[in-house]
Amino acid sequence: MALAGKVALITGAAQGLGKAFSEILLNNGAKVNLLDINTVTGKNTKLEFDRIYGAERTLFTSCDVTSETQLQEAFRTTMQTFGRLDVVCNNAGINNENKWEHSINVNLISVIRGTYLGFQYMSVERGGHGGVIINVASMAGLFPMSFGPVYSGSKHGVVGFSRSIAEITKLNNCGVRVNVLCPSITDTDILKTIASENNMGQFAHLANIAQKTMETVGILKPSLVAEGFLQLVTDTTKNGAVMRVTMNRGIDYHPYKQASL
């Protein structure tokens, strides 16, 4: 999939991984609608991109992904501004074991809604051009995370939902691929939440396990995760793929055995 002239919508794009994903798409010629609940940082990120790529290449849309109307509106704005949609990345995510229902809302329910909206605008059968949806899970979506059961559960949900919906796309030929990205620990602001009692709630006393895990597995740079993201976007053979990005293996795919029920 060549990206020149293509249009992407990325949630949680103000900073961290979402910003890195936006940047790699911009470097490859795409236009991006940057969605984020953090309007101040989001607008600054757009200004930063304007200086490098030109103001017409991005849009910043203030959007809380847990609001159905705001997310719907953000998709509409993308179409109105850029006239098409080719790439959706449901990336916004939080780590909050205290407000755990909210974590499920942001990390899983919004990803499901963003996926359905992606189909609404990109499915060939609904007048779209086809495209690709990348849902951001985590290595915590493939293995248990002892200091974050709700975070891990929400990310397992993203993996299961995305793989299942990808199976459906193989049957209906709608022209939309769905892939999952599972980074290991990456150097972004979300890491600050691991030592925060406010975020970790009843699991705050396990912060030392989190710290040890970080020291053992190492901390990735967002740029490496963005390289993996680009591969999932552009490699049209990938649908239902679950990519891992880790310090010891780099970019690879999670091997699944054939399901036997």
Ligand SMILES: NC(=O)c1ccc[n+]([C@@H]2O[C@H](COP(=O)([O-])OP(=O)(O)OC[C@H]3O[C@@H](n4cnc5c(N)ncnc54)[C@H](O)[C@@H]3O)[C@@H](O)[C@H]2O)c1
């Ligand atoms: N950094 C890591 O170690 C790591 C590892 C695996 C997966 N992830 C996942 O990567 C994704 C991006 O996280 P990050 O590491 O860049 O963290 P981050 O905290 O730097 O960025 C998250 C972004 O999401 C935005 N956001 C939060 N709630 C939102 C909402 N309701 N609506 C819209 N935007 C919202 C934040 O404002 C922020 O800009 C998340 O889904 C996270 O779970 C991160």
